[in-house]
Amino acid sequence: MNYLRDEVRAGLVVFVSLFLMSIFVILIGGSAVFEKYDKYYAEVSNSGSLEQGAQVRLGGVRAGRVLNISIPEGEKGHVLIEFGVKKGTPIYKGTKAVIATFGFVGDTYLLLDISKATDEILTSSTSMTKTILPAKDPFEFKDFADKFDALSATADALMRDATKLFDSKNLQEFGNLLSNTNKAIVSTSSDIREITSGLRSTMDKLETVLIEMDKVVKDNRGEFGLTIKKARINLEKAEGMIENMEKASASLNKTINLQSRNIDALLRSLTETAENLNDVLQGLKEKPWSVIYRERQEE
Structure with a gap:
């Protein structure tokens, strides 16, 4: 009888531990699983190192995450980025999606640039429609190096x-x-x-x-x-x-x-x-x- 009581106690301890661990996981980083988003889209020719789950920052403030990155079937020349912002967060017309990086070689995220936003609020995407924001391709150091080589040659000649x-x-x-x-x-x-x-x-x-x-x-x-x-x-x-x-x-x-x-x-x-x-x-x-x-x- 005492043996059964010890097993029950051990089971309860394990159950409570798992329950508490789940709560901590949700509090630390798993709240996004239950968070609701308004969906938007952006089209770029190169998504760079942006990955699904990356942060979405509205004017520099964390506001959502990247939900999916895909190449539309039958279409060439662009990549479709699906991202979500917290439910009810207004996105204004003129907001531009920019693939940016923390620092010089940090993590990549999607920045929603609001410097040219107007007073008109965009409606989020639905199952029938897609709200696509204008976007800018990420900065690639290789492109800069190529341009700098050309500039350097011209400057040398000058x-x-x-x-x-x-x-x-x-x-x-x-x-x-x-x-x-x-x-x-x-x-x-x-x-x-x-x-x-x-x-x-x-x-x-x-x-x-x-x-x-x-x-x-x-x-x-x-x-x-x-x-x-x-x-x-x-x-x-x-x-x-x-x-x-x-x-x-x-x-x-x-x-x-x-x-x-x-x-x-x-x-x-x-x-x-x-x-x-x-x-x-x-x-x-x-x-x-x-x-x-x-x-x-x-x-």
């Missing part, structure tokens, strides 16, 4: 051309050309000043002659007075033209000096740009992952 363009010989020749251009224009400006000086001297003499003639014919009311008047008007016009020529000569000098400084600054800027491009290219070659993964800065 750097070789820039090196040839900005070598010391070309810079010296360009400097000589600029210097000769400045000299030619300065010489032209000097010639203009000499011409205007000669013209002004001639005008002064003409002015003196007109004054003397005006004294001689001041009492003459005929053609001589009218002729002298017209000559004086033409002389005033000529004086205005000479003043404009002098202003143009001064403006030309200022313009040449300004353009010379601008070209020097342009050459320095282009040289610095070529050097900066070389530094960026070298950094990408050493750490290509830095384009998509920001290194943790030291505090």
Whole structure:
């Protein structure tokens, strides 16, 4: 009799242990078995490493899980992802499904990007209809490597051309050309000043002659007075033209000096740009992952 009591007690202990273990399993991770979901779908050309049971995060917050991943029969070029979000969770129009990864090489999950969502709520899928969200294929490091190789080749060619363009010989020749251009224009400006000086001297003499003639014919009311008047008007016009020529000569000098400084600054800027491009290219070659993964800065 005592023997039977011990067996009953042992059986009860085992039963209670299994019951408690089941409760713990459900509390820890098995609640999803009984959780109800609203179903949605997403179509991608490549599901990457996304697997059934992976997390679904709405704006970064855990909201459901991937229910199934399949290739529709008779269709090519895309993979159908069936996922569920917690019952009653609103999904707005414009929400985009993105296959993402925790960190750089972490677990893969389905992110519902709500950055472009509108105020219109989508209806979940039913047995008769499928609500398909726009989706984006996962980022593949291989694709990045291929694009980076092409970018690197283009940048290398650009750097070789820039090196040839900005070598010391070309810079010296360009400097000589600029210097000769400045000299030619300065010489032209000097010639203009000499011409205007000669013209002004001639005008002064003409002015003196007109004054003397005006004294001689001041009492003459005929053609001589009218002729002298017209000559004086033409002389005033000529004086205005000479003043404009002098202003143009001064403006030309200022313009040449300004353009010379601008070209020097342009050459320095282009040289610095070529050097900066070389530094960026070298950094990408050493750490290509830095384009998509920001290194943790030291505090």
